[in-house]
Amino acid sequence: MKKFFSTIRNIFTIEDLRVRILNTVGFLIIFRLGSFVVLPGIDPSKLDDNVAGILGILDTMLGGAFSNASIFGLGIMPYISASIVIQLLTMAVPYFQKLQKEGDSGRKKINQITRVLTIAITFAQGSAYLAGAIPADAIVLENKFLFTLSSLTILTAGTIFCMWLGERITDKGIGNGISMLIMIGIISRFPGSLMQEAVTRGMSEALFFLLEILALFFVVMAVVLLTQAVRRIPVQYAKQVVGNKVYGGQRQYIPLKVNSAGVMPIIFAQSLMFLPSMVGGYFAESSDVAQYVATTFSNFQSWEYNLTFAIMIMLFTFFYTAISVNPNQIADDMKRNGGFIPGVKPGKATSEFIDTVLTRVTFPGSLFLAVVAIMPAFAQMAGVNTNFAQFFGGTSLLIMVGVILDTLQQIESYLLMRHYEGMMKSGKLKGRSQNIAVA
Template sequence: METIIRKIKMIGGDASLRNRVLFVLGALVVFRLLANVPIPAAAGQNLSALLANDQALGFLNLLTGGGLSAVSVVMLGVGPYITASIIFQLLTMMSPKIKAMQSEEGEMGRRKMTQYSRLLTIPLALVQGYGLIAYLTKSGILTGLTPFEILTNTVIVAAGSMLLMWIGELISEFGIGNGVSLIIFAGIVSRIPATLGQLAYTFDVTQIPTYLASLVATLAIIMAVVYMTEAERPVPITYAKQVRGGHTTGGSMTYLPLRVNQAGVIPIIFALSILTIPTIVANALATMGNGTLQAVAVFVQKMLTNGWIHNSLYFGFVFIFTYFYTAVTF
């Protein structure tokens, strides 16, 4: 507790640090405001009941802080940008040219990778935006849309995702921490008041032992996550002794601290982003007039709504992305 108070005082006493923190807070407020601005075709609509039966879109709604349930202009969140980053991260493992550009060209190479990720985000956002609009139209949420209105709303949703990407990059440059991660964090945390309100509304005195057990389990999980995230493995490094002019130098020993969890939560975010893509594409295909495409869409939807299959794919993607991310960054 003393450490937290000391850091808060340090932020208040350092004008530069204080401005960075205020910039982050301001950017997150803008994000929360955008998450409650509906697209033109969905004024007054809410998808809470629909999302309760779709696990993949429920995850997307969680990451966007309710932006999807409100059918807002940022209902895609930063998902397309994350997907584009995943694609280029995987390409570094398969293409020697891209790997050389990232590792050998230094800062210039990393800027090129970022620029390519931005460009790839545009078509991904358009495809995912169209898939969501088509799914909402089929579900009866959006009605009476002409082809021009569908195109307009798709462009608005894609532009909202690009705007969030830009806000995230501004946070990374002028604020503190990784902007995209902070946007995702803000989206998840924003659901806490609604969850607590629902819990208070359905409060049952007879369930107090269950509430206490859930609270203890939650705190234990948080402590375990923090412990594993901050855990380090010290790798011993020994320097050889050198004798020059009768003087002996070196021979000291130090340690190289390596994080046990090199990837952090990045693989989890990647896995969630990847899992939402088949759902969105299948929803779009289901609206097509082709019988074969509709059959494929129904098959994919049934697979992804199966809890065992969904959780197995989720675990598999997290495992794979942890390996790839560690191999790329280490």
């Protein structure tokens, strides 16, 4: 405990780090305050707080702003959707590939295109949000056209403001700003969910509640292992004589993450899982099979839903890993810089070796990711309430763990640069190597 307080004191001793932490806290407070400002023309007492399904997951990420019909009702999600679209286009469209290779100028153009696409997506999602997520009796403004136009404008401005807050956190604060906004929205729901679960259990089921907390602890530790786990491929660089000095000759590593895809497979799979129930609902009256599909895939605890969900996550994990990690590019960069994997020929053989290793580590990673994704369903089957069960896995837990680890890494870098002892006894976060080959 003494060492912990000493580390906290060291953190606030560094002026730059202290200012960045205070800036981050200030920006996050502004974001949370905006989540409670309701759109003009809406009676908040008539809003439905119980949002289920994929909308419930979205509401959790936004910290309740979605169900509150606030000016940040869509939050940063349209920007994330636009970023995903641009990232996929970068993999497939030559124009975007060319922009990516142009350096800073290309990145500025991509960012500008992403912002314009964000506005378009916000208008589309905002229209669906106003039409389907807000009860008709909650709208008190008589002129529906004026309400829709003003609300779309405010929602778009709110999303752009959230995007600006995220960029300010990245520049002036600590951690990745966009990820921090999502994480603070998720964490804001945790105390209330925990208190609700504790009150529900009461003293009669206090032991069961303690077992839930213990299970949550082990699930979080497992997710940390999944996030940090890497397969290091040794790379040897040939010695080069430049003038009177000898360069190279050292051994470094290529870190291939067990979960290179992050939370994207869960997001993609979750986005598609509502389609079977929707399509089945249209034909439910004329077909018994369609009615069965609609009923089964509307139940998040059914084995059919969870099996399909897990399989889709595994498939999307391989797909997203394939488009985000390019073994051919890694092999070419190594060959250009005079690096080689011991026992493997440079060029095509190196690319095939990296691809084989990547496939082998991705399979257990995708399997583990699928298990983490369906853990909330098992938690609900065990009797955990819906709100608290979402923290036992899925997108929420993966985002929280990933963002917290990334933020701790940045804080530790500041400490080590000022020659303070890091946050771990080893002086660095576990799972990270000092010798990493950058491809």
